[in-house]
Amino acid sequence: MSTLAAPYRFSEQFCAGARACVPVAISVAAYGLVWGVLARGAGLSLIEVVMMSGLVFAGSAQFVALDLWTATPSSLPIGPLILAALIVNLRYLLLTATLRPLYPEKGLWRGALSMYLVTDENWAMTVAAMARGGGSVAFLMGGGVLAWISWMSTNLIGYGLGSAIDDPARWGLDFAFTATFLALLLGMWKGRSDLVPWLVAALAAIVTAQFVEGSWHILVGGLAGSLAGALVEVRKHAHHA
Amino acid sequence: MHTTPEAVIAILGMALVTIAVKASGLLLADRLPREGFAAAWLRHIPGAVLAALVAPALITGSPAEAVAALATGGVFILTRNLFAAMAAGVAMVYLIRLLIAG
Structure with a gap:
């Protein structure tokens, strides 16, 4: 090489x-x-x-x-x-x-x-x-x-x-x-698999921003959304397998 | 040219964690999951963080900002150009505020 x-x-x-x-x-x-x-x-x-x-x-x-x-x-x-x-x-x-x-x-x-x-x-x-x-x-x-x-x-x-x-x-x-x-x-945006994580992230961030001061909504929304996206993806693969 | 100890610490900290993550990927390459839950989670983080950042700003904004957000999204989808999309949003907010004030 x-x-x-x-x-x-x-x-x-x-x-x-x-x-x-x-x-x-x-x-x-x-x-x-x-x-x-x-x-x-x-x-x-x-x-x-x-x-x-x-x-x-x-x-x-x-x-x-x-x-x-x-x-x-x-x-x-x-x-x-x-x-x-x-x-x-x-x-x-x-x-x-x-x-x-x-x-x-x-x-x-x-x-x-x-x-x-x-x-x-x-x-x-x-x-x-x-x-x-x-x-x-x-x-x-x-x-x-x-x-x-x-x-x-x-x-x-x-x-x-x-x-x-x-x-x-x-x-x-x-x-x-x-x-x-x-x-x-x-x-x-890469496709429909982004829809769930983005919606979960947005909702979690909106709710967090209502109740908690500062920038925590970014962390909470980002973690909730990405975990939701991973869950959906893993479930889908399990169904196809 | 000025800065503060707080800013320097924050920037150095950001730089350190960034190089640490990038280097870890190479060093741990043979042990990292390529698929499955953890890999899917890592892939989804940037989009989710941006969605979490944008969503509260969008719902707490004025009607002018809501219309401008639509313009921004529309221009970006049509042109795939970040600068054009931002400019469209800013111009729309400016115009609507001008109309309301005038």
């Missing part, structure tokens, strides 16, 4: 991975622009935007974080922010596990560090390349670096655009959060 190949193969594979990810990098850029605008509205400072996008580098988790963020440090919900990032990112367990064949038996800990650059986009492209008999760590990294640059640069552009607007509510921009989350949700 390519793991034994000479160094020039790395740059070749790296560039191939980056090229394969150009179309998806454009969609990363669109999301990045919106995130940047919303981050400004949520009260993040420029350095906080750079730190979060540079270090966390996970779109869905960063969008959820904006909903929880407060501009006053004393009321910043540190625990819920970290917990939400953990829960939203748990699905990466499944994604990165499928990349195992790209890595050698030994020295997996070094490979673990490279997981930092895995996003939905370069993961999908790499898995597709693996299915065709290609794919490599360098290919994965090439796509990851392109996605990182695309995400960071458009976040900053969006942040700059956001700061050009003094009173967001006057332009209806206070609705930008809800609109963005709604569109993100619709983009996740």
Whole structure:
């Protein structure tokens, strides 16, 4: 396999991975622009935007974080922010596990560090390349670096655009959060098996938000909905078997 | 350029749990379930979290926001474009508020 190949193969594979990810990098850029605008509205400072996008580098988790963020440090919900990032990112367990064949038996800990650059986009492209008999760590990294640059640069552009607007509510921009989350949700629709988990999540969240202050409705709804979805899926398979 | 210790702790914490989850997938690859209840549960989490986030905002919003939510959804389904969908929602809220105020 390519793991034994000479160094020039790395740059070749790296560039191939980056090229394969150009179309998806454009969609990363669109999301990045919106995130940047919303981050400004949520009260993040420029350095906080750079730190979060540079270090966390996970779109869905960063969008959820904006909903929880407060501009006053004393009321910043540190625990819920970290917990939400953990829960939203748990699905990466499944994604990165499928990349195992790209890595050698030994020295997996070094490979673990490279997981930092895995996003939905370069993961999908790499898995597709693996299915065709290609794919490599360098290919994965090439796509990851392109996605990182695309995400960071458009976040900053969006942040700059956001700061050009003094009173967001006057332009209806206070609705930008809800609109963005709604569109993100619709983009996740994969079929009718999503209906039950989404409805359960929505209902549980609405009820929780009525009775409990803060952001608990996100956690309660997210857990209830995802568990309901898993239950329905497992039941269905049992019936077919 | 300013930040606070609270913000730095929150961001570093988020970064740590994110890389920990991503790395664990690779390190535990041979022991993770590929199908069944646990795998299905993990797959359903992001959608459920977003639904939980959106739903309360939608039902507590004003009529203007309800109409704008429909516009957002409609534009997204037609164009599959996040930016266009958000812009449509924002423009709709702006216009309706303008009409009501004027």
